[in-house]
Amino acid sequence: MEIYEKAPAKINLGLDVLYKRADDYHELKMVMASVDLADHLKIESLPTDEIIVTSNKAFLPVDKRNNVYQAAEILKKRYQIQKGVKITIEKRIPVAAGLGGGSSDCAAALRGLNRLWDLGLSMDELIEIGMQVGTDVPFCLHGTTAKISGKGEIVEPIVSMPQCWVVLVKPRISVSTRKIFQIVDATQLEHVPIDDLIAAIEAQDYQAMIANMGNNLESVTIQKYPVVQKMKDKMLKFGADVAMMSGSGPTVFALCQKYSRAQRIYNALKGFCEEVYLVRTLP
Ligand code: ATP
Numbered sequence: 001m002e003i004y005e006k007a008p009a010k011i012n013l014g015l016d017v018l019y020k021r022a023d024d025y026h027e028l029k030m031v032m033a034s035v036d037l038a039d040h041l042k043i044e045s046l047p048t049d050e051i052i053v054t055s056n057k058a059f060l061p062v063d064k065r066n067n068v069y070q071a072a073e074i075l076k077k078r079y080q081i082q083k084g085v086k087i088t089i090e091k092r093i094p095v096a097a098g099l100g101g102g103s104s105d106c107a108a109a110l111r112g113l114n115r116l117w118d119l120g121l122s123m124d125e126l127i128e129i130g131m132q133v134g135t136d137v138p139f140c141l142h143g144t145t146a147k148i149s150g151k152g153e154i155v156e157p158i159v160s161m162p163q164c165w166v167v168l169v170k171p172r173i174s175v176s177t178r179k180i181f182q183i184v185d186a187t188q189l190e191h192v193p194i195d196d197l198i199a200a201i202e203a204q205d206y207q208a209m210i211a212n213m214g215n216n217l218e219s220v221t222i223q224k225y226p227v228v229q230k231m232k233d234k235m236l237k238f239g240a241d242v243a244m245m246s247g248s249g250p251t252v253f254a255l256c257q258k259y260s261r262a263q264r265i266y267n268a269l270k271g272f273c274e275e276v277y278l279v280r281t282l283p
Helices: 067-078 101-116 123-130 137-142 177-183 194-202 206-212 218-224 227-237 259-270
Strands: 002-020 026-046 051-055 084-090 145-150 154-157 165-170 242-245 252-256 275-280
Touching: 002 101, 002 137, 002 165, 002 194, 026 101, 026 165, 026 194, 026 275, 051 067, 067 084, 067 101, 067 123, 084 101, 101 123, 101 137, 123 137, 137 145, 137 154, 145 194, 165 227, 165 259, 177 218, 194 206, 218 227, 218 242, 227 242, 227 252, 227 259, 252 259, 259 275
Parallel strands: 051 084
Antiparallel strands: 002 026, 026 084, 026 145, 145 154, 165 252, 165 275, 242 252
16 A cells, blocks of 8 residues: 655744743744645555665665654554555755754654554644654644744644745755754844734735744844845845745745746746745645
8 A cells, every 4th residue: 555645844934932941942932834845755565564764865864863764663663563664755845944844754654654554543643743753743734824832842723824925945054953042042032923923814914924924043043154144135135025034944935926026036046046946835
């Protein structure tokens, strides 16, 4: 039996680091949305009792360090599955880019294995397992648009963001989320009006949405990697309605209501960067 699952990337429309908690994690308040740039997973039964993960990107670990491998291992142990599985990841989402690719792959693997092994697990059960692998997995299980809080594990789906075009650019650097959180001083950050952002999305008010978007990790990442600011400036110069870093970076995205503008930004950035994408938001 073969199962196919899509694992879409996410962008942060809002990211507010509130404070550092006693357990050393940061308390976050965010709005995330899925976009139509996705990895593709093929999940198939194996006659031998083993987990095999492969991918089209040679640099990606395919052993226990891979989120997909971890998802399969947890399910196999917990539900005493004595069958093997091969998971092939066709990676399209840039890695270590702030687009949640690894978490989305994990969520897709959990959904697919739930079907392959006929486990009948509920969304809450999948979330509880996904949280053991990564904090963005709960959002990726829900998908579309959601408010996220806690250290990233509390997900409240909201109405989908107003549909628009999204141009994504990933500069040729990789940013470690862990390292950015190690250097951030939450007391020095300007806060993002997440509640106003959510109200704008709920009212489907595109202009109010872009006016209230913000990511207070942007200044932290830009200090280390000025290329992020350069990409933002270029996107705005070429006509973006708004340009912002996703997650801890380094990917910058632009939103446009008009396709012609999105295309202009895409063409302009193609001259500077290899990894540029023009996609839609996911309804
Ligand atoms: P986060 O913000 O959670 O760090 P990200 O989008 O910035 O997410 P990912 O693409 O998820 O970054 O990759 C982060 C790290 O996770 C990489 O160093 C990569 O080696 C590891 N990883 C493990 N499994 C996967 C996977 N299936 N796809 C991508 N990266 C993976």
